[in-house]
Amino acid sequence: MPSIRKESNVYFFTATNLNWIKLLEEDEHKNIVINSLKFLSDNKRVKVIAFVIMPNHIHIIWQILEPHKTENIQRDFLKYTAQQIKFSLINKDSPLLDAIRVNAKDRKYQLWERNPNWFALDNTDTLLQKLNYIHNNPCQAKWLLAEKSEDYKYSSARYYILDDKEFDFLISHKDIM
Helix, strand or coil, X not given: CCCCCHHHCEEEEEEEEHHHCCCCCCHHHHHHXXXXXXXXXXXXXXXXXXXXXXXXXXXXXXXXXXXXXXXXXXHHHHHHHHHHHHHHHHHCCCCHHHHCECCCCCCCECCECCCCEEEECCCHHHHHHHHHHHHHHHHCCCCCCCCCHHHCCCECHHHHHHCCXXXXXXXXXXXXX
């Protein structure tokens, strides 16, 4: 089985909503995340290999493309999604606004926990393990969002299992090896 080159910049990324609040339950909010992934891909900043959007967190496997840096991708992705979801909550006068209100000098609201998790994927076995984890996440007993991974819309599982091209920004893990 081919392996991933060390310099390939492939990462498993996890971001969690502040205090595990379920800010991503609404499809509108999930679509904000999707649109941001598409934007980053279309602008040749990342290649998105896999993702899942859960009610209060996201997992992504992506390749950061040169000359872009992980910290800039993280900043732009989390800032954009936070702003758009915040605007959605404000427009709906959502009670969730109180749950994400913070007393910070630089912001009134915070949607994402600080210090999301980055994990470099430098071998094929680990990449495949994380890919399976992402795709099976909605089926876990804790969530029961789908019976089969390909039944959950907001995941790359349908791309891999059914060859569904709805999320046209996705690339196969095989294309980075």
